[in-house]
Amino acid sequence: MNRKIIKRLLTYCKPYQLIIIVIFVLSFFSVCLTLLTPVLFGRAIDSLIGINQVDFNALIVQLMIIVGVIVVCVLVQWLLGQFTNKITYSITNDLRDKVFEKLHLLPLKYIDSHPHGDIIGRVINDIDLIGNGLLQSFTSLFTGVVTIIGTIIIMCLINLSIAIVVIVLTPLSLLVASIIVKRTHVYFKEQLEIRGEMNGYIEEMIGNQRLIKAFNYEKTNEKRFQEINQRMHVSGVKSQFYGALINPTTRIVNSLVYGAVGVFGAISVLNGHFTVGLLSSFLTYANQYTKPFNEISSVMTEMQTALAASQRVFNLLDEQNESFVVNPQIVNDIQGKVTLKDVCFSYEPNVSLIKDLNLKVKSGQTVAIVGKTGCGKTTLINLLMRFYDQNNGVITIDDVDTLKMDRDYLRKLYGMVLQESWIFKGTIKENIAYGKSDADDEEIIAAAKKARVHKFIMKLPDGYETMIEEDGGNLSQGQKQLICIARIMLTKPPMLILDEATSSIDTRTELQIQEAFDIMMEGRTTFIVAHRLSTIKNADIILFMDKGRILEQGTHQELLDKQGYYYNLYNSQFNLG
C-alpha cells in the first residue's frame, strides 16, 4: 500500500526533474565535502603526534584547507535547502490546485455526504503534512543515500574488515525501525481520520453558534468535543509512543557498532596496523555512515504521517467525478417550456423519495411549490438544476432532455436566488457582477435599480465599492438577497428558481424583495419554493407536495374549490393572517 502511495507521490515530482537533478548534484557535492573533512582532520592529527614532532607548516595548510572546505560545504547546503524548499512547496501547490479543482468536479452527493471540515482538512492540513514529509524525505534521503555510498567506499579503502562489520551491522537499525513503522501506520491513519472528524465538528459548531447559544447547547457540545479530543489524544499518544521508539532503538544499535569499531580500531593501532589519525578518520566515517540511518529513522514519523495524509488526499482525488455528456445538446431560442415525465429519485438507494412525478410547465408560467418541511421541495429544485440526477424518468426544457445537456449550460439557463444567499468577500460591485464579470458600471447600476437595492447601496460609505465581509457578515439577510437578485437581473437568464425567505426579513425589505421578484419573473418560467400567500395566489400552477409526491396541482382557486390538502393548508396557515 505504502509503495503505491509513494509511487503516486513521485508522479507529482515529474515536472520538477531538473530541480531534482540539481538537488542530487548539490547533495553529492555537499556529501563529498563532508567526507573530505575527516581525512583532512586525520592528516592534521597525524602532523602533531608525538612530543617535539609537530609539523606546523603541514598543520597550518591542513587547517586552512579544512576552513575552506567547511565554508563551501555550508554554502552548498544552504543552496540545497533552497532548492528542496522550492520543490516541496511547488509540489504541495500543485497538489492543492488539483484537489481544489476536484472539488468542482465532484458530484454534490459527495459534498453533501461528507463533513465539510473533513474536506477542508484534506485540502489544507493533509497537504501541509505531505509537504512536511516530502521536505524531510528530500533532505534526509538524498544526502543520506549519497553519504552511505560515499562512506562505504572510503571505509573499505581504509580498512576492509572493520568496514564490512560496520556496513553489515548498521542497517539492522533500519530493520528494527521498519518493524516499528509497520505497527504504527494504523495509528497515524486513525489520527488523521479523527482530525478530519474534529475539523468537521468544529466547522459545524462555528457555523451554528447562534443556535447553540439559543438552545444552551454549549455543555453538550463540549462533551461531544471532549470525546473526539480524547480519542485523538489516545491515538496520538499511541502513535507517538511507538514512533518515539524508532529513533532511540536505531541510535542504540548504531552506538554499539560505533563502540565496536573503536575497540577494534584501538587494538589495530596498538598492533601497528593503523595510525591514530586514520583511526580518528575511520571513527568519523563510521559515525557519518550511521547518521543517515538515524536521520531517516527520526523522520519516519513525519513520513508516516505524510503517507497517511497522502492516502486521504488521493482517496478524495479518486472519487468519481460528476458524469459529463459526450455530445451535449442545447436549446435554440429558448422558450422555457419545462416537462417532467415519470421522474423518480432517491438520495439513498433503498429510501424512495420522488416517485412518478409528472408536470408540464408552459413558457413563462410561475410554479409555486408548497408543502410541509421535508416534502421534497428542494429536491425537486436539485433535479431541475441537475445538482442530482433523477434515477428514472425524463426532464425536458423545450423538449430537450436535460440529461443530454451540459450541466454548466443547463445551470446558466436558470437564475437562482436562495434563502441563504451566497455573498463572497469582495465589493458590492464584484458581488453583483459575479455572473457577468465583463459588465460595466452602468449595467451593474441598472441591475441594482431593478432589484430595488440601488438606494441602499448609495447610502453605504463607499457605495458600490463597499467591501462585504466573508459570507456577507455585515449585511442583513434581506439585503443579501436583494444583491443576489441584482446579480440575476444582470445575467438575465431565461428561467428562474427562487426560494422565498421564510424569516428574518423585515416587512419593508420583504416588500422590496417581492417587487424585485415580480420584475424578475416577468415573461420568465419560474419555480418558487413559496411561503408567501401573495406569491402562491398569483402562481399559474401550485404544486402541493408531500413525501416527494405531488398530491395536488392547479391554480389557487382550483385547489380551494377541491377542498383537499391545499385547502386545509391554506385554512390552517394562510387564512389566519
Ligand SMILES: Nc1ncnc2c1ncn2[C@@H]1O[C@H](COP(=O)(O)OP(=O)(O)OP(=O)(O)O)[C@@H](O)[C@H]1O
Ligand atoms: N443530501 C441528502 N441526502 C439524503 N437525504 C436527503 C438529502 N437532502 C434531503 N434529504 C431528505 O429528502 C427529503 C426531502 O428533503 P428536501 O430538502 O427536498 O425537503 P424540503 O421540502 O425542501 O424541506 P424544507 O422545506 O425543510 O427545506 C427529506 O426527508 C430529507 O431528509
